Amino acid sequence: MTTLSAAAEPTIDERPRTTELLARAQSKFPLLQIAITVVAFLVGAFTLDGFASENSVKSLLILASLVGLAGIGQTLAILIGGVDMSVANFLVVGAVFVTQFTQLYGMSFTTALLLLVPFTAILGGFVGWVCHRFNVEPLVVTLAMGTFALGLMQIQTEGTIAGGAPGWLMALTSLRSTTFGLPFPPVIAIWAVVTVALAIFIHRTAVGRRMLAAGANGRAAGLSLIKVRRMWIVVFALSALFAGLAGVVLAAFSGTVNTSIGGPYLFQSLAAVIIGGTVFGGPGDYSRTVIGALMLTVITTVLIGHGLATSDQQILYGAVILIAMALYGRGRKMSDRV
Amino acid sequence: MSTVLRRTSNSVAPKVPLAESMRLFFRLRPAAFATILTVVMLAINIAVQPHFGPVQQLAAFAPIALAAMATAAAVIGGGIDLSISAQMTFASILLVGYLTPAGLGGYIAIPILLVVGAVLGTLNGLLAVVLRLPPIVASLASMFILAGINLRLAPTPVILFDGWVLNLASQVWFIPGALLTIGVPLALWSFFVRTAFGRNLYAIGGNDATAFSAGVNVGLIRVASYAIGGVIAAVGGIALTALVSSADASTSSSYVIGAITAIALGGIVITGGRGGLLGAVAGAAVIFLVQNMLTLFNVSQVWLNLVFGALLLFAVITGSIIAAPRKENNS
Amino acid sequence: MDAKLRAPEAKTHRSEPGGVLLDVQSLSKRFGPTVAVRDASFSIRAGEVHALVGENGSGKSTLVKILSGIHAPNSGEISVDGTRFKSFTSPRASQAAGIVTVFQEVLSVGSRTVLDNLWLGADGSFTTKVRKTDKAKRAQKILAELLEHPPRLDSRVEDLSLSDRQVCSIARALLRNPRVLILDEATSALDYDSRSRLFRVVKRLCAEGVGVMLITHRMDEIEEIGDRITVLRSGITVGTVDDEKWTTEQLVVMMTGSDHLAPAAARVETREHVTDAPVVLETRGLSLAPGQAPIDVQIRAGELVGLAGLEGQGQDVFLKSLAGLGNVSGDVVRTEGDREAVISNRENAHSKRIAYVPRERRGESLFEWMSILDNFSIATVNEDVRGGFLSPRAAARRFSDYVSRLSIKTGNTTNAITTLSGGNQQKVIIARWLATKPEILLLNDPTRGIDINAKRDLYRLLGELTAEGMAVVMLSTEVDEHVELMDRVLVFDDFECTHEFHHMDLTRQGLVASFFGKDSRDEHGLAQNQ
Structure with missing residues (x-):
């Protein structure tokens, strides 16, 4: 399609105004989201007793880290132009592996973890392969694979998914634990390390760059010597893997495991990615998801403090996703597609 | 543009291999696969289980069938609505929790519920068409909002004690109630697809840019397809209420995966323009009968998710192979 | 050279041959900072084939899309048979005014039948405007005129050859009884026989008083059926010439502005x-x-x-x-x-x-939101790895060689590639491939x-x-x-x-x-x- 918007010579437009400058800054960095997070935190600090206390901030960070960890795979899937609806069920898979399987098969925690990695990666990789090979919507394929994986867990455990996490594991997310003597639980440290590592992966490695290119324009990427199908396989394998590992942390946090343990995190993680400003096929970034997770957690915590019910919380997530999408996730006009 | 131009348009048809001719057969009859599967499984079901009880079975089948039909409406027009299950629950709660106590539980409830369904569907359509949000995410968000509203309206399940609705789970006059809830929308739909609207709907699902440039009002038609989905979802809500004689907010997401699996099995391509509501019903029947057969053969229900997942994977892969364009040289 | 165009004559009924059917006055269209059409004025008479020529990127497609109701112009006026329009709000509005377009890309709905494709958009959203039997009859007639072996009306368009698919979209336009028919590179996918059949239909339409606008790269087509030619350069109509008076060389000068x-x-x-x-x-x-x-x-x-x-x-x-x-x-x-x-x-x-620079810049080469530098380095990204990690400085150093060699005008190389003009985008893409040595x-x-x-x-x-x-x-x-x-x-x-x-x-x-x-x-x- 020869589109003239790119073809004709550009002419000098009027000088950029302040709003445009701000919009440009916003497109490079999630300023608005940070501002909202800060304002929401200040509102909480002034209206709720003990909201700004050390423990309260720590528990905020623990809650946000769970959303954030669940959102890793989602970020990658959305960056390559898909979506991962299997996050919830792979969270359960991860949790089941380290709790029930250790009891059921008498394996050690480490063995379970070592088995979890290839298990999730293979199922996820298959999703990526199917999506790219048969050109089908990741929405449907991930739904299917999530259901399938959950089914596998249910067969192993004969339907009763209910397990308890060992005490030492629960310390991972406990308010009172410390990390190498520092006064915060390890999960926060893990989240920080993962955030930095993913920033480096996405922006400072050749694979990360190729992944972004495959999401930005799959056809051009293929012609630019990028193995796009392999990228899809890797991304969805990583997505399932990270969801499984987040499930381990989730098991630590909630102490018990059941089939619906992952549900809320699917939508929260999706909301965090979208609110952060990552768009289907890019641009985007995991650090944006981190900001999105923090913003979402702070706002909900403040509102819950003011008596927000679970139902309202769901309505809030839905509304926030819609607003965020309407701000920067809109599709092309029909007239631009002819 | 590197497709080979043949001089003559009607060259002698080359020998088509079996696999290719089967592919073409299923492409022209998208519902055939699920229909064949349904007939076979139904036969097994009835053979193994002499007291099949068609009326009750149909009543149990109605909600998933209607959820699949409602989802199919938007999908055929090139959209997708994941909030159908939540819309069904909303209709159910409205009926049991609000209309019935207010004395509107009689037949007057039917038009009210249908209009509310149409409004909900329209809202979803507007999100996708006017705000141009990606339909998957937009309808997920609205599913979320609606599920939250459902929970607010009915924090605990509300029981329906009597009324015409309950007849739909058994018989109305001599007709099984579920035949009405499934049959009437199906009949109306088959009429609709033969009108200008139907042709426009399939055209925008197949290629909306072409339809737009040819003068079709793509936005209006697409919103209408969501609205029809909303109306069918309302009927589904009624059928669901009849089945469980109550309204329960926890069903807000019960039929999401089932409906998607059903339409994929029924030959409705998820990107639009292919397949019909009959396929959705057949796809739903496959799911329902699989569930039945697991019980029948004393297979534990723990296999259910595994089988569903595998079925859905199988359905999308074969669906994509069937819908793939004909292979041309150098393309 | 610059033919001044006559003011539109007020007419209320169907114009006789020679009268102005479509009149376009100083249309312009901008996409953000890019001006696609700057000042386009021309008129099409009843019964003529009016060719519109110009280089790639001169604004032809945008002009066609304005006339077809896909884009709204920023300024200017369109009159069809004396009725004035600021713009058409939709393709439907343009068609109602009598302008029907066959677009450059083969536009058909593959999963639908030939009959449905031919009548696509002719009905209302909910109401049927033409009876089914009439539809079939007229469809058959027009296909027989355009093709020696017309396809069955109930066959799926996706099963037809590219040429026959293109014929279907032409037939769709003809069935609308256009006052003004626009053929935007509509012949490029046609085989020889279909093309000559189409031209006979075009001549028949002209005899009936229809105005035809022909957009083509092929001078032989203009020679064959063109009456007048309007030349578009950088979004400006630089002039209209009559059939007998043009030479290819002269048109090239008008199109490019140089010999x-x-x-x-x-x-x-x-x-x-x-x-x-x-x-x-x-x-x-x-x-x-x-x-x-x-x-x-x-x-x-x-x-x-x-x-x-x-x-x-x-x-x-x-x-x-x-x-x-x-x-x-x-x-x-x-x-x-x-x-x-x-x-x-x-x-x-x-x-x-061996390096290959694909044809479609937007579809096959550009990573639109990515930076100029990333667009350059993507095929050779391994060369920028220093100790396992990408070094932006290494990429920038490599790129600077090509910036001077290809005279690429870039601002900040971390800006998105879409901030560059088409020519500079293309230079970056070529640099991408030259970098593979x-x-x-x-x-x-x-x-x-x-x-x-x-x-x-x-x-x-x-x-x-x-x-x-x-x-x-x-x-x-x-x-x-x-x-x-x-x-x-x-x-x-x-x-x-x-x-x-x-x-x-x-x-x-x-x-x-x-x-x-x-x-x-x-x-x-x-x-x-x-």
């Missing part, structure tokens, strides 16, 4: 020694389509080879198969010294130092839609590259590029290579004639028409 495209000086001294340079790439028995004659071509180091022909005659397939992207029979052999290797796929071609560079219509200065920079670059010994194979749709630049031109017709010209034998007329020159094609067409 010559390339600074010929850049390519003087290289021609002599090319003939004894070593062969670097050759095809052996390469057949582009089943049953078509095999092609054996040798390409030497330092040679600039052009691929020419009418649109879609196999030159594109040929070029892609050199890049390892073809689905053809026969071999493409790469020779390095005395070693030979068969090119079988893209990776393989890359490792043998190719010995053979394959270019697929690289000057499509870029401005004249960028074109000249590119021509100069090609001169330098070939002087350094690189072999360049370039597909071009512009005859002048072949005549002025190439050492050798291969002409393609019906998926065979029918002619080969060396630089000294190249003339404009000779080349264009060769596009139609194979077998007694005209007689063949006539025979079928009778």
